[in-house]
Amino acid sequence: MNDRPSPSPHPGAASAPQPTATDAVAPPVTHYENFPVASLLCPPHLRQPIAAIYGFARTADDIADEGDALPAARLADLAAYLADLRAIAQGQAPSPRWASVFLPLQGVLRSHQLPMPLLEDLLSAFAQDVEKTRDGEGYADRDELLDYCRRSANPVGRLLLHLYGVHDAQALRQSDAICTALQLINFWQDLSVDIPRGRHYLPRADCATYGACQSELLALQSTRENARLIADCAHWARTMMQSGAPLVHRLPGRAGWELRLVVQGGLRILDKVDALKGGSLHTRPKLRGWDWCVMLGRALLM
Template structure:
């Protein structure tokens, strides 16, 4: 049973504005990859933007602001409850107690779900992962090994790719596996890009097994110390992410027209972040990397030859 807090207890960050049925919610967060860009087929921009804002809102509930872990979990459970209610209809039946920051997001998602009929289990998987982040951060839990971290990625990232493939009617097993590889790689890249922010906040995605293999202690990581051992550890993580990305990359040839080109840029965006993060030219323990204008030119060039 999901615990639903009272309206006064719900803590919500500023959200996107309410929308009319045909309107696409704008993307206002910095991302390394295109989201519902001009390359996206026009009829798919609204559903993809609706999915993006659903996930972004839940992500913000899990880690933005200064509310307690208990409140974050209560908010996520309430968000899930309202999600289920919204998707049971067209979103118009949401109670007045639903925070305004959620209402537009859930109504937009419900309108698109009425057309596309996404599997609800995939949306629930995303919320499961956000709740796990809150619980594990509060308990200062570490991922013991890569299979455990991959199970988190299965719920935190892979549903997004599967939901998008659903829009294209691509559901065969090889394509789904390639999508999972790309999405897991993007999630891992985000982890390694955000080490300087995540470690002080108690979010530990470098596994115990990898740290032990490279002789890196948790104390060294907590101090954000850069040394040959930590650089080797980070290199190994980047190699892992790159291998997954390249294994999934053939999926770009399964999507037609502009959608395939947008996926090419997503793949190349991830690969470009990996290139830029590699020691010694970068140290994610010291600063967070952001892509530059020249990086986007390189991404476009490599996309032409996939």
């Protein structure tokens, strides 16, 4: 990679200043989420590091599943993305393509000594998602789906705990439970979007347990069997979220309050999934203004 600036168009003209990791700023969070990200509740000194991590994960996720690119192109882009990640970890400049993502992240890698395996796990999961979709393959059982969540979601929580200076085993387990629950909740929220795109997260073993017909699921039909299947999957996610919720009392100050809203955001989506009684196969539940009031009230009672 040639990292030297381009020659000036006129002899003696000054070269345009090149952005560096030191002064790079992560773009603001604009993507819809079920919970606050780097909000005003977040400790001010951690907003930029969290925004940089979020930008890295969100961009990789979009490479994997947004737009009309073919699977081979998505996998090639994720491989290039991984190469940029490894380059900045070695102190090298990233490629121009994702400089707005990697320059802020490089600064955070330096200042906070982020664990690289967690960042690489995210990319491993996104590549797996592309391959599963390409092959029309879902997940055999909950254990296989949990392994995906271990790499696609749990690293984000562990990275945040690293920023907060929380490293004990119990906190890590609770963080993993919250993050896995959030990933599962996103699956059950997005059934009406994912299934038509060939992305299947309802485990085959669970489908068999409830007698859910594959053709009816693919047709997004709300049958009694499908409703029972989705209700049980939502209960699984709720139980997992509740097991991790005590972590909110471990994080100091405003960080703990932001996590309360993260937990309540996930639980509120599950309320909406349950209320649809299987209808999330054709209707995507989404948080509205009133829901944030409900979440805030529940967060105060945690």
